[in-house]
Amino acid sequence: MRFLPQLADARFPFSPMSGRRPGATIGGMPTLSIVIPVYGAEAYLAGCLRTIVGGGDRLEVVVVDDCSPDGSRAIAERFAAEDPRFRVVSTPENAGSGPARNFGLTQAKGDYVWFVDGDDELKPGAVDRVIAALDASAPLDVLLVQHEKVRDTGVVEPGELADLTAACPADPGGFTLAEWPQIVDYTHTPWTKVSRREFLTGIDLGFPAGWYTDIPWTYGLLRRAERIAVVTESCYQWRQRAGSSITRTRDDRHFDVFTQWQRVWDDFEDVREPQVRVALFNHMVWHLLVVIGNTERVDPRKRREFFRRTSALYRRYHPGPDAWRPAAGVAGLKQRLLAARAYLGYEALRQVYRLARRVRGGGPQGPAAPRGSAAEAAPDGPPEQPAGPGLPAATRVSGG
Structure with missing residues (x-):
């Protein structure tokens, strides 16, 4: 969901609508x-x-x-x-x-x-x-x-x-x-x-x-x-x-994400196709890790509670070890920490990653991440990659 700033200046650029046909009438129902x-x-x-x-x-x-x-x-x-x-x-x-x-x-x-x-x-x-x-x-x-x-x-x-x-x-x-x-x-x-x-x-x-x-x-x-x-x-x-x-606003309403994902799983309760449930679970895990990893969204004082609720959804809807496995590398480690409800381990990993980026240069957040990458969306952590059999690595979503 997006929201827009309230601006008091009533002045705005306005010009005739290029490509329009003023006075045209709508014949019948529009497509x-x-x-x-x-x-x-x-x-x-x-x-x-x-x-x-x-x-x-x-x-x-x-x-x-x-x-x-x-x-x-x-x-x-x-x-x-x-x-x-x-x-x-x-x-x-x-x-x-x-x-x-x-x-x-x-x-x-x-x-x-x-x-x-x-x-x-x-x-x-x-x-x-x-x-x-x-x-x-x-x-x-x-x-x-x-x-x-x-x-x-x-x-x-x-x-x-x-x-x-x-x-x-x-x-x-x-x-x-x-x-x-x-x-x-x-x-x-x-x-x-x-x-x-x-x-x-x-x-x-x-x-x-x-x-x-x-x-x-x-x-x-x-x-x-x-x-x-x-x-x-x-x-x-x-x-x-x-x-x-x-996606660039720190607010407790980011916790609404758990209500919305729970609504998804309630809606998918009778969806039995394993490949659909695996893909949905994989995407949810990626998304929740993006939200918690973004310092512009979750107040650091609330991160432990956010992690706890992320872990609860992870454990509740995990499709089973034969259907889904954590990714390789650091992304998979973060997923395993979710499974273990190990917030202190997650926080330590996040701090190590931030320190490594500082050492590489480019300020507190390190050098700019590749365009469109998940690292750019989640500046406190490395890119989250799809995991599990049959799930191809893919560029991740641009939205919140």
């Missing part, structure tokens, strides 16, 4: 609805909306004003005044991006829904690319789209979908989670998924409240989808901005 939850986004929203071009009358854009206290709604209304494909709706009260997406889904009319964040941007041609992919296939439940991460330093890092797809054991134009379990390693953000609206409303899968709400939504979606496909050409830019992401 694609882009739903954008908005709170405190006035500094970025115009930039986001200007990148939503193409699609003709097959596109609608629903901007959900989540009772934003700034000028975000006024920005969205200016776009709606210029293009009838844009609509602005409001939640009854501020509830967060997850409930705002749920509300936006009830307002959408398109055959497919794409949740976009108001401080991100679409890549040129993304709308037409997505619609073409939907046209080219038998009806899909979910279309996964490639993204790229743009850091606040300007560094651009490609997402993992293209690399994952290169090792896909099924048809990337139409598969299920059981046919390709390793797809769980793709980022669990909603903005990389275009979903059939009737499928979404039919499975009654909404975003829960709290932080990390993308986790149960994503895996619940993939579990139920009967036909998934991918677009490996980049469609989305995740703009990582200082102060605008929970």
Whole structure:
């Protein structure tokens, strides 16, 4: 889940919407609805909306004003005044991006829904690319789209979908989670998924409240989808901005991650395919170790409790030694420490790793990690690699 800073400056760059057809009318039901939850986004929203071009009358854009206290709604209304494909709706009260997406889904009319964040941007041609992919296939439940991460330093890092797809054991134009379990390693953000609206409303899968709400939504979606496909050409830019992401915010609400992962396992209770449960467990372990290893998320005074709860999930959902084994090297050692509930050993390992990075140079965090690596996502520890038989090493998720 993302949140956006509240900015008081109401001034913003605004220009006519390149590529739009002012005055165009929507004939019939649109193919694609882009739903954008908005709170405190006035500094970025115009930039986001200007990148939503193409699609003709097959596109609608629903901007959900989540009772934003700034000028975000006024920005969205200016776009709606210029293009009838844009609509602005409001939640009854501020509830967060997850409930705002749920509300936006009830307002959408398109055959497919794409949740976009108001401080991100679409890549040129993304709308037409997505619609073409939907046209080219038998009806899909979910279309996964490639993204790229743009850091606040300007560094651009490609997402993992293209690399994952290169090792896909099924048809990337139409598969299920059981046919390709390793797809769980793709980022669990909603903005990389275009979903059939009737499928979404039919499975009654909404975003829960709290932080990390993308986790149960994503895996619940993939579990139920009967036909998934991918677009490996980049469609989305995740703009990582200082102060605008929970991945760079120290807060006790990071403990919500345990509630969300527990929701996943409760939902998967009757999923018996061992390869799916192994892939999901492997990904959970990686993700929780990333969160605890990031000093920008977990207060050091709370790290012991976070480790204890991570260890509890590890032990509860371990698929068994014949199905999953710890990775090699330091990553595997950290996994074994989880199994043993050995927090002091984990903390000692973390300190040794930090010291080694200082010795190598580059300041307290050492030299810059490779672009897109898990080490960069988790500056207090080495990269976490997949483990266990049949799980290929893969570049890890970019999201939180």
